[in-house]
Structure formats: structure tokens, C-alpha cells
Amino acid sequence: MPLLETKKLGIAFGGLRALDDVCFSLESGEIMGLIGPNGAGKTTVFNLLTGVYPPTEGTVELEGKSIIGKKTAQITQSGIARTFQNIRLFKDASVIDNVKTAMNYQMKYSVLSGILHLPSYWKEEAQVEEQAEGLLDVCGLKQYAKATAKNLPYGQQRKLEIARALAANPKVLLLDEPAAGMNPTETHELLETIRTIREQFGVAVLLIEHDMSFVMGLCEHIVVLDYGKVIAEGLPEEIRTNPRVIAAYLGGE
Amino acid sequence: MMNKKKAYISYGINLILVLALFFFLRTLIVTGVLNRYQADLITLVCINVTMAVSLNLVTGLLGQLVLGHAGFMLVGAYAAALFTKNSSLPLQFSLPIGLVLAGILAAVFGVIIGIPALRLRGDYLAIITLGFGEIIRVIANNLKITGGAMGLGGIKSLTNRQHPAGMLPFVFFIAAVVIFAMFTFGRSRHGRAVIAIREDEIAAEAAGVNTTYYKLLAFVLAAFIAGVAGGLYAHHLGLIDPSKYDFNRSVEFLIMVVLGGMGSITGSILSASVLTILPELLRGFSNYRMLAYSVVLICVMLFRPTGLLGRAEFSLSALIRRITGKKQDAAKGGV
Amino acid sequence: MKSNPLEFRRKEGLKPSFRIFSYSGKRPKKGKSGKNNFPFLARSPQGFAAGLGTSNHFFRLEGVCGFMNLFLTQTINGLGLGSIYALVALGYSMVYGIVKLINFAHGDIIMVGSYMVMFIMTVMGMPLILAVIGSILFCALAGVLIQRVAYHRLLTHDAPRISLLITALGVSIFLQNLFQLLFGSEVRSMPTLFDLPAIQLGELHITSANILNIVVSVVMMIGLQTLVARTRIGKAMRATSEDAGAAKLMGINTNHTVAFTFAVGSGLAAVGAALYCNTYPQIKPTMGNLLGLKAFVAAVLGGIGSIPGAMLGGYILGVAESWTKNFYSNLTDAIVFGILIVMLLVKPSGLLGKNVKEKV
Amino acid sequence: MALLTVKDLNVFYGNIHAIKGISFEVNEGEIVTLIGANGAGKTSTLHAISGLLRPKSGSITFDGNNLVTTEAHKILRLGLAQVPEGRRIFASLTVMENLELGAYIRAKENLDADFEQIFARLPRLKERRKQLAGTLSGGEQQMLAIGRALMSKPKMLLLDEPSMGLSPLLVGEIFDIIKSVNQGGVTVLLNEQNAKKALEIANRAYVLETGSIAMSGEASALAQDEKVRQAYLGG
Amino acid sequence: GGSPAPASSGAPAASDGNSAAPAQENNAAPSGDTIKIGGLAPLTGDVSQYGIAVNNAITMAIEKANANGGVLGQQIEYIVEDEKGDPNEAVNAYNKLVNNDNVVAIVGDVTTKPTQAVAQKSVDDNVPLITASATGEEVTLAGENVYRVCFIDPYQGKLMANYASKKLSAKSAAILYDNGDPYSTGIADAFEASAKELGIEIAAKEGYQTGSTDFNSQLTKVKAANPDVLLLPVYYNDVVLIADQARANGIECALLGADGWDGVLGKIDPSKTDVLKNSYFCSQYSAESDDPDLQAFLSEYREKFGNDANMFSVLGYDATNILIDSIQRAGSTDSQAIIDAMKATNYKGLTGTTTFDENRNPVRSAVILTIEGGAYKFVENFEI
């Protein structure tokens, strides 16, 4: 059984069919790429996977259980975490608080013990602090832990988004153009980070990216969307040479 | 997160300071150094601080604009007053029970209003709370039990000639507890979730924060506190005049919160105190004081758009550290 | 010399609408027949029964379909009231549309406009037309001045929205207290401004004020809608509202655009003020409070930012108010706000508001 | 003769010294590119030129006009258009209205031919002409932003990272558009992270590093430079 | 009689708002041996017009008393505090007067709710308090130290019901009242109850929300009910709007009102006074009366403040004089002595001779007025 599977997924915005009959599946621990021209519906796929919009038709199953109809927070809690194409951090909160927020649902202490600082508060807060620091370390953000998120350089903000998504303890990590706006050096670093994450946390990764060297270098499997439909699927080599993909997306390079 | 031991020491110091302040004020009042007028003003300051701090939870921390906070106060005022008026217990005992009831009833209203209202965002939420505030008031104007337009009179107060500081322990310690609770709430996991919603609701959802729950939590908590404050206020004034719990009253509290700095608890305390006392000091200029007030308000907003303290908290220990020159991490207790 | 500058407006007898009504001749004569037969009218909270009861009453006495008559009368009452809400709401909506500011001082601009009409007419002794024009110009200027002094800095410095809101509240308090100092806090009465005949359609009696309100509000709405949707400055306004920086890159002078918006909004408020004074000939420094609040509700109901929406919201609010007054007058405001809440919950962006869902 | 001359430009954000006395020039008919990492100061430079930011000191001369003292909304009238970073299209207006606003300063002229020209270059926009711009995908929005800037018929176009977030095919297309725009007589100043592509089409280039110009020269020469290859072209 | 509308009189600078301010300082005679009397009134805010009227009259009364040698051989110092019509502010102001300024007695407050709040506090301090115009029944029930010189709401409601029945032979009545104002609800309820006893059918009872300006819908209903009389138990500002709209809606029946109507002619545009034809209201006094004291007061007031005195000022004047008279009779400034003296009041003032009943409400007959040809007209004295 695949970890994540979509069947005949579709959505329409008014008259516009943004996605139509999208089927793909993701195995645990796999890194998969989702590519396609602008407006193909890649981000929309993420939005459907995370319950931002309800699909018009089709299903999404995580470990065999449908997640349709669940709210975004519930879906995150059941194991799908994401980053956003346009960075959406908790700008005025500290970097570490950004990460801790995503751990909130895994914590147990009550409002009352939060207010009264009962022992459970101290115990859990200490645990979370440690975990969060560990995560920041992995993502190379340890030195910024106390900084306010909005003051981070752009590239670090992207990494913080990843760290926050990881903090929700996901089984599937969805990354929307994580390398956008990065230079080759930074992009390379990011590639390494994602690999490390996969090793350390055993998550499966589904990523959207336009940087082909990045996608081809990282992904084990690639799905190509065009006009809301899957036009190709396969190994990086197959995709690179697929004439439909070249025509629709890669261009004659 | 603060170190546990350091935190407890700091709480201890604050507790001692609070107790000292209380006994200091009490002594001044009982010995007549401060007269009834000044004593009543202190009571009023405490009540307004409680209101402002509770509104700060929704407006500052949760980032939702609420224009009907006085409505919860009104509900609490009626609940507490009707209880103490009809109870055979002496007021010292019936008042605390009444206040709890006031809080609970206001919280119930908070839930009733909050569940539908919190589905909306920004200005629309503000408008709905405004609407509910007005509805509560109009209904109170039409019910027998609330005394209709006449309002409810003859509410007993603990403060009187013999006991000039009768209400002080109640208003003072309730304000202190509320302030403490707001501080610690802001630093708990629940506080973080609430702040995350303020910062970016969609991202908060995606980080697994149950936004509906936390919005409601903040809203209901604030309503509860406003209800208690309303109960105190009714017993301070001895009368409930429903027409005074209108939109304008809600705006007064909102101004306290924004002027002090949204999200800053100490800011709310500061501006609620100043805005309660200053008009009294300016009594002689009654024709001009509102004019002056509006000009000051506009100027503060123009030149300090985030309020006097912004999001920072005034912290005694940070101040001491700064004075004693130990500059090392003057970390303003970031809520 | 105590000659009254209003002399030229004065009329002997009652105002024309009243006269025409009394000429209708079908009105039941006071006395014998129609009385004491309708205990259901003794108390209003009878829901529809009261309305239907009244219908019977009319039916028996006049042989006309009284319920329809009552229905229409109350609806027209509501439309007349709603037109004033609508005119004020237009200003709210416009300013909100451009700078995303709930301009709580807008209601007070109505007050300023009313006082200007009063001042120019009664103190300076000018004719009505000059008073109205003067009031419009004065308000437009005041609007721009307020924007420059109180909002400009915040708008250009990307201040938190709520600070702007508080500043607007501050301006509102300022205007009220300033006018209280200038003109005293007591109520001032106004003469009838527009002395037009009423219309009598069968049993239906429509006062001149109602007709005027409805006609002017519709004209203003169409004018404004055309301005925003069709003209160059209208496009500039919309662009500025979206992203002032990008608007500048298009060569738009955003400062002028925002000032223009405030001028138009405030000028409209002055028109509203003239109609208001004509309909409810009484002004006071705090008159803008409730009116502003209701108009704001109307703007939201219709979808704030939308011009036809403001109009629709005003009408709906007026008619709803009129009808609740008919059935349960004590709870009017509660019911009106209740309607607002229900509508918002069903359609969060208001009736005609664009629901631009944030693209994630 | 240089169309645009920047001299000793200094830009501050509060205490942050973002641009530290840079000087450069763009000659008529050229494509000049500014390349540099995140936060190097490319956007700040462009904003200073287009008047969205007031520099602390320095001079900017365009076509004989001093831009430092010219208000932002007047700069476009001098023939200098900008495609801002992050597109900044008018989200709740339709695609068509966005394009019309691009021609705001040419209100009295007949624009039909220009629309057709834009649509010929960017056919996707034609399909979506009635759609609200905010609901376009990222790439579509970028096309719209370029189209919108072209509607003013500028002498010179400032482009801030036009390829950001675009598919490889579209990146190619966008650069083709830039080239053809340039061939049509429009001078171009291009900010890019995609240094490889940028250097391919540019005549000259400046490399920005933390607010200062680290290198400059012919684009083809820089593309061969070992340091540039290392840092910006991915080895 | 009828006066030009204030809207058309004089420059705006001569407004009431300004004339109130100097009152505080001017009366401060050389300190030490003065008797301090406190005043509470809304001098700013929505109901300030009432407060200013009362306060002006109090100032006049005290100036007069001081000119005549003061009381108990001492000058009176009058300290007024603005309470903006807000109970909370009123209590603050009261506290200041009693605790900071140590006044011996208070004239005030003006409207019911602030007065009620203050009255409750004053019982604790046993400070003599006399209100000119707070008509809510509960006010004086607060304690033995609280008096008033105006009629209470229920009394007026009952009075007008009787008048409608006995003098106007009304068989049916409609009521339109301000549902957020206890004054209005108080009169309306009393009228309704008493009308029923008298066999008058209440054909419609419609409320409105405080601050409304549009009454067309309610009036449409009233019109349909076709009553013999329409009771408008509201203050003059609203009377003007309602009467205008009522007539425009074709309601021609008699309009009834209470003492809140006093001053209505000053608030209606002269071109419109006809809408008030055929209306009857009760008042505490008649400006038409030939009582020389009253006429002297009225002209003096006009001279001093540039506008006409109204019921509030007349009552304020009487209240102050009754207090001064009581202090004189008490022979000391001791609270209890003053309160005891007040109980025994038998004072002839502008509103006639006032004594107090067991609830410390005034006992005297009311005046019924009507409006004809743009002027008030005395109809008769009327008692139940």
C-alpha cells in the first residue's frame, strides 16, 4: 500500500478546470517531484492534499484512509505537512516559536497548567525546546533560534518553513518551490538538507520546483502536470527525454 | 522558554511586590490619606485594567478586532448583580459567587457569539461583535429581569463609609490574577498557537493548529474576564445603566489596548490606568478635555502607530538590569 | 433687526405633502365605526397578525387591499430611510475600497455637512442652493484635510490597520467635540429644505422627502459607479487600493488619488447631510454616531468596497428596519443587527462583495 | 551616451546600509544585468531608480533628468518602466484592466494594436483576459507584469527577477521576450539570480555583493570568469 | 411665549456651552468662611442641554442669594462638576465634591440614572441631595436625604391619562415612546395602566430606539389604529421630529405630552409650529403665568444667557432656593439638620408652593398647556 495516493483528483474554480483526473502515489521515504508549466495546477494539488480547498471530485488517501473532508489542521496532524510558494511564516514570532507552534498538537498540558505553570508545563516545554533546537540544527538555523522570523535572510526563511513543517512530525512533506530565489550554492545546500531530512526523519517528500538540475538531482520519481492533467510520470531520465514534457515544459534545451 | 528556577524567582518577586502594593494602597485608604474619591478611582483603574488586558488577549494576541467587548461586561454586570441582590448571603460571600457566575454567563455568550463569528476574519468579525454588543444591550433594555431601560439599581457595594477599601481586595487581586494569567498564557503552547493565528491563519492551520478551537478559546477567555469585570463594575457603581455599555464603551477599551501597544500587557495596563485617571485630573477643563484627548490619541497613533509600547513588555528586571549596566540579553519578554 | 433669513421658505399652513394627504378624502373619519374593534393592535409583538389585522382594518374601511397598502407604505418608508443610509454608506465603501480604512469619522462628516447647511443658510443668510454647494465643497475640503493630517502618515508608512481605525475614531471624537464647542451641544432645528409636492398613488402616499432621497441616492450611486468603473481616475483609484507602490509605477499620483477619494466620499456625505436635514430637520454634534454606525452596517451588508452593494445594503437595512418597527418596534436595532449577522454568516463578504479568496 | 547614470548611490533602511555607494551606467539600446545573491541589493537599487525608495545620497540621471528629485509617478512619464519583484499585479482587477493601467499615462491613445502585440507575445494572457489577476498562477502573473510594463511604451525597462518561479520553458520565453523588446529599441536593466541566462542575453553586467559592486564588465567575459562561475553559475 | 428658534438666533459663539464654564471659578468668594454647595450636571455630551439649563439657573439662584447676604451669614460657594450624563462619571464627580471639596449639600443630578447612582452613594454619606429634574421614581427611594422638585414619571403618566379621559373624552389612545429612556417608559407604562382603568383603549403602543430620527413606520401603524389621542412621553427634541412626521403621515388626533415638552417651541422651526396644534402637555409651571417672580426670572435668564429659560432652569432655580432655604432654617450646615429642615419645606417658588410627601417628592398641582399660533397657551391647572 502506498503512503499517499490520489485517485481521479479534480477541482474547478468557477468554469476553470484547474485539475482533472490526477492520479499518483507516493511510497514512504520516497522523494518525488511534481513539475509542470506555470498554472499547470501544482500548487493546487498541494492545496487539495492539505485540505485548503475541497476537491470537486476524486479522493486522497493517506495510508489507505481518506482525508477528504478533513480540515487542514487535522490533515497536518495525521501526517501531511507543507511549505508555501509564497513564504508564510509567523513573522513576528521568534524562529524557535515558529517551530514550537507546529509541535503544539503533540503536546498535552491543559490551559490551566499552562497558565499556572504546573509541572506538566515545565516538563513538556523542556522536551519541546530540545526537539525544536534539534530541528533547527538539522536545518542549519540554530544560530537564529531567538531571532524574529521576519528578520531572517530570505534563504533562511525558506529553510525555517521546512523546519516548521518537519516539526509537525509528518509522514509526507510537501515542498512548494523550496529553491526559488536561491543562488546555485544555496540551492545545492538545500538539496543536501532535504536528503539529510529524509534520512533522519524517514519522511517521504513531494516537491514542486522549476530548477531542473535540482529536481533531476534529487527526485527518484517525477510527475508532470500540464493544464491540470498528468502528462507524464516516471524516472528523471524518462522525463528528461519525454517529448511531451519537452514540448510543454522543458523546452528545447 | 524561561528557566524554571529563574521563573519562580521572578514570580516570587512579583508576588511580593503585588502584595506590598496592595497593603500600601489599603493603608493609605483606610487611614484616610487617600479619600473616597481617590480610592474609588483606584477601584476603577483596576476594573478598566482588567477589561483592557482581557481585550488585549483577543485584539493583541489573537489579532482580531472586537468592537463589542462592553456587551460581555454588561452580561457579567447583570449576572453578578442579580445574584447578589437575590441572595441571602452576606455580600462578602455572595459577591465572589456572583462574579464567577458573571464570568461563566459571559463566557457562554462568548461561545454563542464566537462559534459563528470566528469563521469570519478581520473587519467582518469586528462588525459581528459590534452587532452582538448592540443586540445584548437592546435585549437588556427590553427584559423585565434586567430592569428594562431603567436598568438595575440598588446594587450593594462593599465600599462604604466604614469600609473605604471594601472593594479593593476584589478588584485589585482579580486584576493581578488576570494580568498574571495573561502573561503565562502568552508563554504557553496555547499562547503560541493564538499568536500563530494572528500572524498567519492559513500557515497556522498548516502547522496543525486547530484554529477554530484556539480562536474560540481566546475569545471565551476574554469574555469570561470581561464578565467578571462587569460584575465588579456593577458593584462598584451600584447601578447598571444598559445604555452605557454601547459601542462607544467598547471603543474606549479598544483604544486602551491599541494606545498601550497591541499585544503588550503592560502597555494595556499603562494606558488603561492613564486613560482612567487623566480625565479626572482634567475635570476643570471639561469643555476641552475630550478635544485634547482626541488630539493626543491621533498624535500617538501618527507617531507611534504600534502604540506606546508596541509589542514589547515593560519588565522590571530588564529595567534593573539596564540600570545596573548589565546589558547582557535584555531580552524583552517576547510574548 | 430680526428678520428671519428663512422667511423666503416659510409657508403658511402645513407642508404640501400633508395637504395633499388630507385632500385624498378617503381617510377614515375619526369617531364611530373604526374604533375599539382592533384589540390586536393594542400590543405590537403580534408578528404577522398585527400586519394582517391592519389589513382587515383597511379592507373593511376603505375597500382597498389594505395589507398591500401597508406593505407598500412600510416598504417605501424603509426605502426613504435606506436611501440616506445608502448615501452615507457609499462614502464608507469608497474610502474602505481604496485605503482599507473603516473611516469612523465619516458619520461625523454628515454632521459637519449639516451644520454647514445650517450655518450658511441661517447665519450667513444665503439661499439653499448655495448652502448645499457650500456644504459639499466644505466637506470635500474637510475630507481632504482630515486625510492629509490624520491618515496620510499612517497610510504611507504602512502602519497597522488598527492604528488607522483608532485614528479615525480619534477624528470622530475630535469633530464631535469641536462642533460642540463651536455650536453648542443642543439640538438645532432646520427648516424644510426642499419644498416639493408629495405623490399620491391611489391609497399610497409618498412623501416628498422619500422620493427625493430615493432619486438622489440612485443618481449618486450610478454616478459613482461610473466614476470608479469607467473613468481614468476610477481605475487609478482601484489600482491604488490594490498596491500603491505598483500604482506609482504605472504613473499614477497616488497621493492625489487618495485625496480625491476622500474628497468625493466627503462631498457625498454632504449631499447625504442635506437630504438628512430635509427629512429629519434636527441636527446635533453627535448625530453622526448612530447614523454612521447604521450606514456602516449597510455598507458591510452590501459588501464593503462595492458601490452598488452599499446602495443595496442601505435599502435592505432601511426596509428591514421599517418592517421590524411595524411588528416589534422595541427590538428594531437588535433585529436589524441580527439580520446583518445572519447575512454575514451566510455570505461573509456581503451581498455584492467580491469574495477574493486568498490564493495559497 | 549613457541613458541612465547612477553615481555614488547610498540607500538605507533605518540603520541598515543596503546600498553602499555604487555607480554604474546603462547606455541606450543595451541590456545590462545586475546579478547577485539574495539580499545583495538589486531590488533596492531598482527601487531607488524608479522612485519607490529615496536614496540617502548619490545621483541618478535618466535621459538628462535627475531622478532623485522626481516623484515616483512622474518617472514613468520620462520613459522608464519597471517590472517589480514579486510581480505586484493588481490582484482584484482583471488581466485586461491591469494592461490598461499599464497604459495609464497614454490614456488618450488608441491601444488596440498594443494589446494585440502583447497578446501575440504572451498568448496565455489573451486566454485569461477576463480572469482576476490574483487567481493567475505565478508564471501567468509574471507575464502579466511584463505585459503591463510594456503597455507604457517605455524607453527603458527595469526588470526585477522576471524568471523567478517560472518553468524552464517560460524562462526561455521570457528571456526571448526581453531580447525582442530590446531589439525593438527598449533599453533594459535586468536584475537576475539566474545569472547564466542573464549573462547570455546581456551586453554588460555588474555583480553586486552586499551592497557594493564587486565586478563589472562585458557579459560574455564575466560568464567565463572563474569566480563568477563558482558563485553564480553553479560551478 | 414663542421665541425665535435658537438656530436662527445670534452667533454660534454665544452658545450655552461657553457660558457654563466660568461659573466654576467666578463664585469662589474669599475662602475660609463660605458654605460650599456642590452641583452635578452634564455640561458636555448628549444631554448637556439639560445640564446647562439647570446649571445656569443654579448659578443665578446662588448669585442672588449671595447678593442678599448669603446664608447663615456666609457667602455660598458653588462648585459644579460635569458628569457628561454618565452614572460612572457622576459617581466620580460626586466623590470629588463630597470628599475633596467637602460640600455640605448637592443640587443634582439632572437626569435619572446618574442621579440614581449618586443618590445611592449619598445615602452612605448622609449628604443632603436635591435634584431639579430627575423624574425616575426610584431616585428618592434611595434614602431619607434625597429630594426632588419635579414630578415623578408615573405621576405624569397617570395625570395625562386622567386628562385625556376627563377633559378630552378620549376613548382610545396610542403611545409612541423612547424605549431606551426610563423617563419615557415610566410615563408610558403609567399612562397605559391608568388609561385601562379609565376605560381608554390602548390602540397602539409603539417604542423606538434612543437616537432614532425616523418614526414613519411606527406612525404608519398608529395611523392605522386611528386613536383619539397620541401620547408622546418624550423630550422636546424628539417631539419635534415625531410631531412633524405624524402630521405628514396624516395623523391629526390630539397629541399628549409631559413635562419633557417644555421648550419644544424653541426647538421647532418657526415655519412648522402648526404641526403642534391640538396638543396638550403637563408642565411644572406656565411661562404665561403672571407671577412676577417667574417673569423676572425668565427675563433675567434671557438677558444673562442669551436664550430662553425652560422647565429645567425653572426647576433648577427652585431646587437651589429650597436648599438654601432649608440651610437657613436648619441654622447650621450639619447634614442631618439640613435634611430635617428640607423635610419641613413649605416654599413658594417659581413653580408654586412646594411641600414634600413621604417619599420626598413634591406636592403641587400641574399645569396643562397647549400650543396655539406658535405659542404656548395655559389651559388649566389640573390635579388627579
Ligand SMILES: Nc1ncnc2c1ncn2[C@@H]1O[C@H](COP(=O)(O)OP(=O)(O)OP(=O)(O)O)[C@@H](O)[C@H]1O
Ligand atoms: N483560488 C483560485 N481561484 C481561481 N483560480 C485559481 C485559484 N487557484 C488557482 N487557480 C488557477 O488554477 C491554475 C493552477 O494554479 P496553480 O497555482 O496550482 O499553478 P502552479 O502549477 O502552482 O503554477 P506556478 O508554477 O506558476 O506556481 C491557474 O490557472 C490558476 O489561475
Ligand SMILES: Nc1ncnc2c1ncn2[C@@H]1O[C@H](COP(=O)(O)OP(=O)(O)OP(=O)(O)O)[C@@H](O)[C@H]1O
Ligand atoms: N524594507 C526593508 N527593511 C529593512 N531592510 C531591508 C528592506 N528591504 C530590503 N532590506 C535589506 O536590504 C538589503 C538589500 O535587499 P534587496 O531586496 O535590495 O536585495 P536583492 O538583491 O533584491 O535580493 P533578492 O534576491 O532577495 O531579491 C538586504 O540586506 C535586505 O535585508
Ligand SMILES: [Mg+2]
Ligand atoms: Mg505554484
Ligand SMILES: [Mg+2]
Ligand atoms: Mg530582489
